[in-house]
Every structure is written in structure tokens, then in C-alpha cells.
Amino acid sequence: MDLNATFSALSDPTRRAILARLAEGQASVMELAAPFELSQPAISKHLRVLENAGLIRKGRDGQKRPCRIEAAPLEAANEWLERYREIWEQSYQRLDNLLETLLEEQKPKSKRKKK
Numbered sequence: 001m002d003l004n005a006t007f008s009a010l011s012d013p014t015r016r017a018i019l020a021r022l023a024e025g026q027a028s029v030m031e032l033a034a035p036f037e038l039s040q041p042a043i044s045k046h047l048r049v050l051e052n053a054g055l056i057r058k059g060r061d062g063q064k065r066p067c068r069i070e071a072a073p074l075e076a077a078n079e080w081l082e083r084y085r086e087i088w089e090q091s092y093q094r095l096d097n098l099l100e101t102l103l104e105e106q107k108p109k110s111k112r113k114k115k
Helices: 003-010 013-022 029-033 040-052 072-106
Strands: 056-058 067-069
Touching: 003 013, 003 040, 003 072, 013 029, 013 040, 013 056, 013 067, 029 040, 040 056
Parallel strands: none
Antiparallel strands: 056 067
């Protein structure tokens, strides 16, 4: 999986909206274009970026070209991000511990917990 292509494709709000729609189920190009005030060529460019990143796949159903979401690149991006979530959680835990210590130190001596 090419994380650069995935994150580049996800950097655009229109493409994220298209993926959100496809998460509900496959849709035609016309259905995907409907909520946007963009030309058909502009929507096609967005779809091409998503397809090149492996985030969507176009099928063939007669004259229609239904699109569907491909989960593998999103899963790879999530796995990459997950490592950093763990780092942030550890940082937040250290901050929580520090705040607890500071609050404990601010209490009058008679009200502090006996350890």
C-alpha cells in the first residue's frame, strides 16, 4: 500500500465526502456527483485520484460504471496512525498523573490523603 497516495487522496474534502458516500454502498458516477456543484470532468478527476490510490474500484454494469470503496488502503493508513495514537495516549496519561500530583499538592495538609 502506498500511504503517500492514500493520504494525498484523503487530503481533499470532496474526495473524503465521496468515500463517505461509498462507505454506505456502491454508487454510480452520477450519484456521486449529485451533491457537488462541480462539473462532470472535475468529479471524474477526483474519482481517478481515489482509484489511483486504490481507495475505490470502478465496476462495469452495462453502460454504468458503479464505484465501490476499497478498504485495504484505509486499513493500512489506520494502522500507521494507530501507532501515533498510542504515543498521544501515553502523553495524556503522563499529563493526567502530573495534574493529579499538582492538585494533591494544592490541598491543605490536613486534607491530603495519607500514603
